[in-house]
Amino acid sequence: MSGKRETVVDVQGTVEDGFEPVRDAFAANFARRGERGAAVAVYRHGRKIVDLWGGSRDADGPEDGGAPWEADTAQVIRSATKGVAAIVPLLLHQRGLLDLDAPVGTYWPEFKAAGKDRVLVRHLLSHRAGLPVLDTPLTPEQALDGVSGPDALAAQAPAWTPGAEHGYHAQTYSWLLAELVRRVTGRTIGTWIADEISGPLGLELWVGAPADALARAGRLADVEAPAPPAAAGLRVRPKRDVADAYRDPASLTRRAFGAIAPAPDENADAYRAAELPASNGIATARALARCYAALIGPVDGHPRLFAPATLTLARTEESAGPDRTLVVNTRFGLGYMLHGPASPLLAPGSFGHPGRGGCLAFADPESGTAFGYVTNGMQQNVTADPRAQALVRAVRAALDA
Secondary structure: OOOOOOOOOOOEEEEOOOOHHHHHHHHHHHHHOOOOEEEEEEEEOOEEEEEEEEEEOOOOOHHHOOOEOOOOOEEEOEOHHHHHHOHHHHHHHHOOOOOOOOEHHHOOHHHHOOOOOOOEHHHHHOOOOOOOOOOOOEOHHHHHOOOHHHHHHHHOOOOOOOOOOOOOOOOHHHHHHHHHHHHHHOOOHHHHHHHHHHHHHOOOEEOOOOHHHHHHEOOOEEOOOOOOOOOOOOOOOOOOOHHHHHOOOOOHHHHHHOOEOOOOOOOOHHHHHOOOOOOEOEEOHHHHHHHHHHHHOOEOOEOOOOOHHHHHHHHOOOEEEEOOOOOOEEEEOOOOEEOEOOEOOOOOOOEEEEOOOOOEEEEEOOOOEEEEEEEOEEOOOOOOOHHHHHHHHHHHHHHHO
């Protein structure tokens, strides 16, 4: 037994009968898994059944007197933003405004340069475009200006033959998707999300946060995950994983996550007020869960967002196998990670997106379940965060009971 004192947090919020294991897992995240401040929400068949929060919204943990996480505390969700952003091109396709099988250059003529004339819209959404890196990284100021990123990608040559392989477009997804949406709609992607998704559904979710959202947002902090308890036998470590690749300056992994250099200050208002649909969305857990619930069914009188054919597009496998960026095997539909060993969700039919360091949101149409988890304690992981996975296991156990 370790002599370290467990952190005990007063968990706030509600769970419906039968879903108490989710509350228990949430409390255990603070006690045993290094949680700082967090929230989790679950919808089922369009109705909220779990809504919990606790800990500190500041970089200081709850045991250090940090300001408490409130019911309306929102949080930067990093790459979980990608799943929200993917709604936009899929709805544009559903409305007949965007052809997923058209070359990107049909809508964005400058993009055809440097051998990209055959990059299709679906390649952008399935991480097959061959554009996870920039030869010259952008400064934080350039990354946020809405112009430099698209210009750099228009001139960039692909790292592989587009469509032939896949590799996670960690940062470049922002400028690829944002510029495509702007060319098709004349609106920024953050404006489109606010007008067509967050506004109608009453979501505390923004890509490009206004002043009132900035005031409610918690601060991110890197935290070290506790060592797992000793287990019988030895855990065999893969020969090369994403952490190893990230340490190699020449790797696609390091270059993809380093497309903005130096790394921007994610707690700065200027960063949070910009529109980076790959990484800087701000949301509450209940907004993420409600958003995904609306993709698969009606919510409080609002009709479902995705028609059956669109839902099929979101979760039909487009990319699978070795990921050129993340090293491990990954699976993607159009805009969404799919259930698998690298990113375990609720069930084989689930689709969604994690955020590096912790956050997770997804929907499972078969069980009618939608899940959102946000945290400000960023641990060293890209997909399968142990805190999020503990919560998912608890949801699965409650559904199976």
